[in-house]
Amino acid sequence: MADSTIGAGVADGLRGAIGNTPLIKLQRASEATGCTILGKAEFMNPGGSVKDRAGLGIIQDAVARGALKPGGTVVEGTAGNTGIGLTLVANALGCRSVIVVPETQSREKLDFLRMIGADLRLVPAKPYSDPGNYQHVSRRLAEELGALWANQFDNVANRDAHRTTTGPEILQQAGRVDAFTCSCGTGGTLAGVGMALKAANPATRIVLADPDGSGLYGWIKSGDLSVQGSSITEGIGQSRVTANLEGAPIDDAVRIGDTDAVEQVFDLLIHEGLCVGGSAGLNVAAAIRVARDLGPGHTVVTILCDGGSRYQSKLFNPEFLHSKGLPAPPWLEPHSA
Numbered sequence: 333m334a335d336s337t338i339g340a341g342v343a344d345g346l347r348g349a350i351g352n353t354p355l356i357k358l359q360r361a362s363e364a365t366g367c368t369i370l371g372k373a374e375f376m377n378p379g380g381s382v383k384d385r386a387g388l389g390i391i392q393d394a395v396a397r398g399a400l401k402p403g404g405t406v407v408e409g410t411a412g413n414t415g416i417g418l419t420l421v422a423n424a425l426g427c428r429s430v431i432v433v434p435e436t437q438s439r440e441k442l443d444f445l446r447m448i449g450a451d452l453r454l455v456p457a458k459p460y461s462d463p464g465n466y467q468h469v470s471r472r473l474a475e476e477l478g479a480l481w482a483n484q485f486d487n488v489a490n491r492d493a494h495r496t497t498t499g500p501e502i503l504q505q506a507g508r509v510d511a512f513t514c515s516c517g518t519g520g521t522l523a524g525v526g527m528a529l530k531a532a533n534p535a536t537r538i539v540l541a542d543p544d545g546s547g548l549y550g551w552i553k554s555g556d557l558s559v560q561g562s563s564i565t566e567g568i569g570q571s572r573v574t575a576n577l578e579g580a581p582i583d584d585a586v587r588i589g590d591t592d593a594v595e596q597v598f599d600l601l602i603h604e605g606l607c608v609g610g611s612a613g614l615n616v617a618a619a620i621r622v623a624r625d626l627g628p629g630h631t632v633v634t635i636l637c638d639g640g641s642r643y644q645s646k647l648f649n650p651e652f653l654h655s656k657g658l659p660a661p662p663w664l665e666p667h668s669a
């Protein structure tokens with residue numbers, strides 16, 4: 333319920349500070365395509381990513397169902413960002429968090445999780461079919477602890493958070509949206525925003541952007557979820573149809589390689605002053621592809637999922653980039669004095 337003791341411009345605690353992010357016109361991408369390409373600046377959320385919305389939505393739903401009470405514990409398996417969102421929202425409610433993360437995720441996200449008080453459990457990276465996969469480990473841990481399992485992949489409170497907040501914000505900010513594209517981890521963002529945009533205008537095109545090493549491009553194109561290749565991006569890519577993706581109104585898919593994603597990350601930084609992570613770079617590359625397919629004069633919206641500082645040791649490290657056969661920007665290359 334709204335707090336009548338505070339002014340209309342005041343955010344009501346952390347909950348009120350999540351969302352309502354700017355929708356930024358990306359000049360270079362727009363000029364290159366003759367379209368208006370807009371990026372939703374989700375890196376400006378308090379926890380630094382789009383996943384604050386899922387964390388808040390899942391916890392609010394659990395509180396409303398009586399499944400989480402002050403003093404309770406929330407457990408989740410995550411690439412990191414959902415764990416950050418959940419931990420911050422849990423802290424604000426007087427709850428605790430236990431966060432299970434594959435040890436391959438960036439050091440910065442792991443350090444941040446420890447810093448904000450999460451009980452961090454690192455596990456080896458294993459496929460979903462393996463009982464040691466971080467999602468299964470987190471489910472078993474929640475059962476053992478008698479805690480709430482957030483279950484972001486199959487808990488549709490995740491996509492509902494985007495259907496009721498991210499989507500309506502985009503509609504209100506952009507006025508007109510011809511197409512929306514973004515990559516998927518849980519699929520909550522794409523499904524929820526897609527549902528909101530389609531409800532307002534069924535002609536809006538919803539396009540799934542997929543990295544190498546993910547099965548969703550094949551799923552949309554031919555119903556084949558098999559996986560090939562790999563990607564340095566984190567938090568995106570999926571080899572199964574999650575409950576959040578089931579029934580999502582998706583018209584098409586594009587596959588974007590790391591070279592294009594990384595190029596966009598550095599272009600956004602040096603030409604627009606926006607420092608974003610790999611999934612945001614991939615999303616902008618996808619928006620450019622979608623805009624070119626539609627032709628000039630259209631408005632294409634995408635998500636700037638999180639900030640680049642979360643990946644300083646990888647995406648902004650020339651040694652790491654070269655080891656993956658990817659180009660590093662000139663300003664990061666070591667040069668002799």
Ligand SMILES: Cc1ncc(COP(=O)(O)O)c(C=O)c1O
Nearest residue numbers: 413516517518519521567611637
């Ligand atoms: C950096 C980043 N980008 C994109 C996503 C994907 O969002 P969603 O789970 O809503 O599909 C995630 C999810 O964790 C993420 O961490």
